Amino acid sequence: MSPLPSGLLGDLDPTSDRAVFRQIADQLREAIDRGRFREGEKLPSEADLVDHFGVSRMTVRNAFSILQGEGLVHAEHGRGVFVRPRPPVRRLASDRFARRHREQGKSAFIVEADAAGSHPQVDSLEVKEEKASQDVSTRLGSVRRVLARRRRYLLDGRPVEFATSYLPLDIARGTPIAEPNPGPGGIYARLEELGHRLDHFDEEIRARMPSPAEVKTLRLAAGVPVIHLIRTAFDTEGRPVEVCDTVMAADAYVLSYQLPAT
Amino acid sequence: MSPLPSGLLGDLDPTSDRAVFRQIADQLREAIDRGRFREGEKLPSEADLVDHFGVSRMTVRNAFSILQGEGLVHAEHGRGVFVRPRPPVRRLASDRFARRHREQGKSAFIVEADAAGSHPQVDSLEVKEEKASQDVSTRLGSVRRVLARRRRYLLDGRPVEFATSYLPLDIARGTPIAEPNPGPGGIYARLEELGHRLDHFDEEIRARMPSPAEVKTLRLAAGVPVIHLIRTAFDTEGRPVEVCDTVMAADAYVLSYQLPAT
DNA sequence: CACGCTTACTCGTATAGACGAGTGGGCAAG
DNA sequence: CTTGCCCACTCGTCTATACGAGTAAGCGTG
Numbered sequence: 370m371s372p373l374p375s376g377l378l379g380d381l382d383p384t385s386d387r388a389v390f391r392q393i394a395d396q397l398r399e400a401i402d403r404g405r406f407r408e409g410e411k412l413p414s415e416a417d418l419v420d421h422f423g424v425s426r427m428t429v430r431n432a433f434s435i436l437q438g439e440g441l442v443h444a445e446h447g448r449g450v451f452v453r454p455r456p457p458v459r460r461l462a463s464d465r466f467a468r469r470h471r472e473q474g475k476s477a478f479i480v481e482a483d484a485a486g487s488h489p490q491v492d493s494l495e496v497k498e499e500k501a502s503q504d505v506s507t508r509l510g511s512v513r514r515v516l517a518r519r520r521r522y523l524l525d526g527r528p529v530e531f532a533t534s535y536l537p538l539d540i541a542r543g544t545p546i547a548e549p550n551p552g553p554g555g556i557y558a559r560l561e562e563l564g565h566r567l568d569h570f571d572e573e574i575r576a577r578m579p580s581p582a583e584v585k586t587l588r589l590a591a592g593v594p595v596i597h598l599i600r601t602a603f604d605t606e607g608r609p610v611e612v613c614d615t616v617m618a619a620d621a622y623v624l625s626y627q628l629p630a631t
Numbered sequence: 632m633s634p635l636p637s638g639l640l641g642d643l644d645p646t647s648d649r650a651v652f653r654q655i656a657d658q659l660r661e662a663i664d665r666g667r668f669r670e671g672e673k674l675p676s677e678a679d680l681v682d683h684f685g686v687s688r689m690t691v692r693n694a695f696s697i698l699q700g701e702g703l704v705h706a707e708h709g710r711g712v713f714v715r716p717r718p719p720v721r722r723l724a725s726d727r728f729a730r731r732h733r734e735q736g737k738s739a740f741i742v743e744a745d746a747a748g749s750h751p752q753v754d755s756l757e758v759k760e761e762k763a764s765q766d767v768s769t770r771l772g773s774v775r776r777v778l779a780r781r782r783r784y785l786l787d788g789r790p791v792e793f794a795t796s797y798l799p800l801d802i803a804r805g806t807p808i809a810e811p812n813p814g815p816g817g818i819y820a821r822l823e824e825l826g827h828r829l830d831h832f833d834e835e836i837r838a839r840m841p842s843p844a845e846v847k848t849l850r851l852a853a854g855v856p857v858i859h860l861i862r863t864a865f866d867t868e869g870r871p872v873e874v875c876d877t878v879m880a881a882d883a884y885v886l887s888y889q890l891p892a893t
Numbered sequence: 894c895a896c897g898c899t900t901a902c903t904c905g906t907a908t909a910g911a912c913g914a915g916t917g918g919g920c921a922a923g
Numbered sequence: 924c925t926t927g928c929c930c931a932c933t934c935g936t937c938t939a940t941a942c943g944a945g946t947a948a949g950c951g952t953g
Contacts, residue, residue, distance in 0.1 A: 430905095693907090
């Protein structure tokens with residue numbers, strides 16, 4: 370428990386209205402922003418800060434909990450509190466479902482990750498028929514039961530996305546779409562082979578804090594929101610042929626869209 | 632401090648590995664999910680839960696702080712802890728900048744809010760020339776100084792969005808774009824009048840927890856992320872003519888895009 | 894050298910108590 | 924009736940203490 374290097378952090382202002390734990394959080398945040406602590410670097414321990422500021426441990430912990438909520442730091446039991454590193458982000462471009470990307474054998478996720486030099490994985494594969502939720506039923510045009518395809522995507526061992534595709538049974542049942550591995554080009558390629566030429570996609574985007582289940586599935590740190598994306602695929606006859614519900618770790622993604630001005 | 636209605640919440644499991652404050656949070660979360668507590672409704676007070684579960688106050692507060700981080704509840708000093716109501720969301724469609732929407736006199740924000748029956752406001756207007764940040768400079772094609780237009784949007788008194796537009800000086804200086812009120816149709820209409828016919832927009836979307844400054848500006852509750860949207864407008868000659876940096880309260884927005892399948 | 898133990902340090906959980914400050918209802922004085 | 928005060932209840936902040944549990948390095952034993 371060596372004393373803190375002087376000058377790294379300042380003093381408290383006892384005359385300030387601002388709560389002590391907020392002042393401590395402010396100082397740490399500023400030090401991080403100024404690069405005094407780098408990504409992945411260990412912050413002073415709770416005991417260090419207790420000594421430095423002359424406050425009780427709970428006060429220091431409150432300060433840390435603010436920074437955790439902001440997604441700035443994360444604590445590791447037995448090791449310390451660290452500046453949270455910014456993971457590499459996946460960029461999703463609006464042409465990612467263009468037909469020309471669908472020709473190859475591998476899935477878009479695998480191809481793209483390989484190109485970026487990271488190690489992609491897909492797991493938690495589940496394919497089953499089930500009752501459509503109210504929302505999915507509405508989006509697919511009042512279907513009762515659907516084929517659901519669930520999978521989780523990982524980059525370099527880290528889960529980044531969890532997605533479920535829902536397809537009407539009259540389209541998907543008994544086709545390669547109902548198989549765990551639908552084959553080259555994925556289910557969109559199969560849909561087109563089955564005569565459902567794709568016309569366009571609608572995407573709805575929300576951001577929110579994750580549920581406990583999502584925290585577990587995506588192994589999310591505190592202070593990391595999720596991006597919730599719901600895509601509906603329409604064929605050239607205007608029929609919705611797939612709804613894909615995706616939950617992404619927000620710190621791993623940048624979504625990119627191109628809009629016409631006309 | 633009347634005793635809790637029995638049956639509303641269960642008991643703790645002393646044999647469980649799960650920390651007591653997590654068990655309490657779980658019970659409250661489940662009660663909320665099941666609708667036992669409705670939106671805006673007051674949860675049992677800290678003292679109530681201390682009595683009911685036979686734990687110390689800090690343990691109850693820890694439980695509440697979990698739920699706050701999840702954006703499920705919010706505390707009001709002197710009043711209690713309440714289930715956070717879901718505010719009405721603004722839907723942003725991908726055709727919101729289509730030329731046909733630019734004909735009217737009022738801004739898109741005002742028109743749309745009026746139609747939805749809510750009371751729109753725009754404030755914190757600031758228009759000034761300044762040095763371009765590294766990022767803005769890159770996006771606009773290496774310009775050094777820019778015209779910056781900052782404004783905040785409110786719905787029914789609640790701030791929902793904070794946006795800054797950056798334009799190259801050689802385009803904007805001395806034009807209505809440099810005025811606080813650029814006139815009917817907004818700056819996109821003015822850009823087209825100035826000969827920069829708009830061709831398309833690029834939008835980049837991220838989600839993250841807000842900085843303290845953003846919490847203040849948007850009056851965000853704990854556990855509400857922000858959507859960070861950066862839009863670049865291109866004219867028909869392929870030149871970037873505006874960059875708009877927008878930070879939105881994530882609980883107030885759903886973004887919607889339409890993608891071609893070709 | 895390899896293994897396992899000890900030990901120091903770290904964060905996690907929980908208790909008990911104290912005072913401050915915002916809210917809102919009730920009551921008493923005007 | 925109205926005004927203003929008091930009080931009960933609420934969450935906010937802070938202290939002090941205790942024990943548990945994960946980590947990592949050092950040290951001694953086999």
